[in-house]
Amino acid sequence: MVLLVRFGELALKSPFVRRQLRDRLVENIQEMFAADRIECLIRADRARIYVEVNDVPAASRALRRVFGIVSFSDAQEASSDPEEIATRAVEIAKGRVPKGGSFAVRPRRSGTHPYTSQDIGRLVGRRIQEVEPGARVDLDDPDVEIHIEVRENRSYLFTAIGGGPGGLPMGSQGRVLAVVDSEAGAVAAWLSMKRGCKVTAAAPDGSNAYEPLRRWDVRLKVLPWGPDAELQDLVRLSRSEAVVLGSRVEDTTATKSTLDVPVFHPVIGLDEAALTTLADRIRTA
8 A cells, every 4th residue: 555645844945955855754754664663665756755555554653753744645556547547436435435425526636647637526526426326426525535646647546634743854953952851841842853853852860751752753862961960061962952941931941041052942832731732642642
């Protein structure tokens, strides 16, 4: 099976930068799969990444933890020939469209073809109704959606879209040292990862608040921060360009004036409900 992986803001970059970020994203997918012992073959073009796997459920769980991925779909691959696309779409519709139920065809194209997206939608819709006479088209609230992406000489058909964390590929930006001494500290570190930073966790003695982050960065580096250690020393040791703290609005910090790198507070504006939601996501992904 092929998992069709989509990325978001990477596509807004210049071709050179986009290619660099996409290659980093591919490396991160491979690293996450290797940690979960998932075998895969990966190829990519300017707008999509194609991941061939045997264990789709395990691969889908891993992709949900790869920063830079906006969404992905378990897709069936076919040629760009309209008749083959229609045949595959009918196979997908069988057993999925309930008797007397509704469906919608969502076609998209990229490349040069002798037909339009609307042509594909009409052809597929007509073929489905031929084998499911009671089925009706409902573009607003269908029982089943059949998505078709035609990309150059290949097509990809799917019915579901899974969400990823979004952001930028981890490691594509600078290094930061995150003080992970609490749930808020873990969320602050996670938000830094989401913006592409490579995070080193500074863990005070007795704290294991950083453990959930290992599911998001399989090579997470953790430095002990004892009572006699200076945070600035950890900054130098980790070669970090900034420090990230899990500060809340009611907190005050004296470290900002003593460190020679910028200090960021990603969660300072979050209320408790938003903080808890993100913390739960980090733990359960």
